Amino acid sequence: MEQIAAVLGDGARWRIVELLAARPRSVGELAELTGLRQPQASKHLQTLAKAGLVTVFPLGQRRVYALEVGPLVAFEGRLRGLVETAEAHAGERDVLARYRDAISSETALAESDHWADGRTFSFERLLPATTEVVWRHWVEPALLASWWVPPSMSVSEALLEPRSGGRAVLEYRSADGRYRSEGTVREATPYGRLVFDLAVVGESFRASYDLTLKAVAEGTQLLLQLRIDDTTVAAAPSIAGIELGWNQVLDNLTHAIDKDSPT
Template identity: 65%
Template sequence: MEQIASALGDGARWRIVELLAERPRSVGELAELTGLRQPQTTKHLQTLARAGLVTVFPLGQRRVYAVEAAPLHDLEHRVRGLIELIEAHADERDVVARYRAAIETESALADQDRWADGRTFTFERVLGTPPEVLWRYWVDPDLLATWWAPPSMTVTDCVLEPTPGGRAVLEFRDAERRYRSEGRVNAAQEPEHLEFDLSVLDPAGAVAFTGRYDLTLTSVPEGTRLHLDLSITETTVEAVPAIAGIETGWGQVLDNLADAVGTEKETS
């Protein structure tokens, strides 16, 4: 397939294939129609032949080239599959576009430290599982690691110790670097309430900003209503990318949580 794509990647060869799609032609006719010299045309035809795109056969004293449709059907199938994959994951590109727009917006505001102090965010979901089960997904490190990172990130360390003064840690990585946050649990009432602070650290280990989280799990007929309030403080100018990603990032990790809880429900 790579050989076919490479052969068709040249404009002159693509034109030759177009001409042969109409009917078989000789080297001389192709050279005249493309404006190429005959030796150049012959080399292009040889490349197309090696890729299986054209065949040559004698016609009296002439050698005539004809296009082969089968490799093009294979290419069409691969391209169609690629298009379907792109369309199926269009939301991922939308996430990147929204994140880029958010960075541009926040960059215009971040003219000094503390620029975003006091900003608040609220997230709410109804999940089809009891509060006791959902609580475990927040305080059990193994379960927490299954969802507490955006797509394409891998959790390397995470803990929310459900007791006042307990540790709060989140570290995840991608192919380029690690991202670490540290803090403390302020209040915990199993299985319905958890408050904690989490400071996002820059690569040097300094605080970029601190998030104060207030999580409430309420039993409802459908399962559990999850309500999460987040306020930020200690914001630095360098925190722009992280703050720009809060809305999208938490939306993604709560989707992960819903998937993780749903998987447990299916297998239990």
């Protein structure tokens, strides 16, 4: 497939393939129609033949070339697969566009340190599981690491110790670097409430979280309230990503719980 893509990337060869799609043609006819000299046309046809795209028929003194459709059909299938994959993940591109716009907006506001102190965010989810199951996904490290991770990153450490004074740690790794947040659990009421804070190491940016879980007929009503303080100008891109990021990871949580819960 890579060879076919490389061969068709040349404009002259692409024009020859278009002409051969209509009917077989001789080297002289192809040279005349493309404006190439005959040796140039012959060289392009040899390249197409090596890629399996054309077949030559020696007819006395003439050499006539015909297009082979099979490789093009296979190439079309690969291209269609790429298009379908891109269309299926178009939402991720939209998220990047919204994040870019949010960074521009926040950067324009960030004129001095503490510019966003006191800002709050609120997120809700109805989860199809008991409060015990949802609680475990927050306080058991392996379960926490299974969902609290942005795309293209992996969790190297995730910890929310469910007790007052417990450690709160979240560390991501990606091809571009390491991102670590540390803090303290302030309150932990099993299956009901978890209060903790996390500060992004190296950015002087602290977030306070208040998680409440409420049992309802459909499962668990989750409410997460978040407040940011100690904000710096440099923290604008991170603050711009809070809403988008938390919506993504809470979707991850929903999928993780749905997968782990019995039908």
